[in-house]
Amino acid sequence: MMRRSPFVQFFISNLSWMGASVVLALMIWIAANMADDPVMQDELDRVAVQIELPEGFVVTGQPEIATVTAVIRASRTQWDLLTPDSVLVTADLSSYDQPGTYRVELDAEVISPLQGRVVALRPAVWTV
Numbered sequence: 001m002m003r004r005s006p007f008v009q010f011f012i013s014n015l016s017w018m019g020a021s022v023v024l025a026l027m028i029w030i031a032a033n034m035a036d037d038p039v040m041q042d043e044l045d046r047v048a049v050q051i052e053l054p055e056g057f058v059v060t061g062q063p064e065i066a067t068v069t070a071v072i073r074a075s076r077t078q079w080d081l082l083t084p085d086s087v088l089v090t091a092d093l094s095s096y097d098q099p100g101t102y103r104v105e106l107d108a109e110v111i112s113p114l115q116g117r118v119v120a121l122r123p124a125v126w127t128v
Contacts, residue, residue: 074116
């Protein structure tokens with residue numbers, strides 16, 4: 001039977017400690033990065049709403065408020081770059097085939113290349 005070298009025995013016996021060290025180093029690195037560029041949640045006012053209509057339809061009565069406030073969660077460096085034009089808010093009326101008054105839930109997203117997440121909209125529903 002062949003014996004393992006002392007180096008291989010040492011390596012195998014300490015493998016769990018090496019793995020734990022790598023995991024701990026990764027956790028410290030993540031914490032340091034988050035402290036350097038923390039995630040913030042704040043409001044962005046006067047974000048314009050785009051209305052998506054079916055072919056041939058027009059909106060005859062615009063809502064009183066044509067803008068919304070978006071609550072956005074993003075890193076501090078991304079917040080420095082965010083403007084109201086960086087957020088796309090849409091009222092999708094394309095599924096309606098009859099004229100009328102509808103309550104539409106608004107959808108929102110941060111436009112690429114910026115990174116962030118729209119957590120809430122105020123108001124979240126529009127009557128069009």
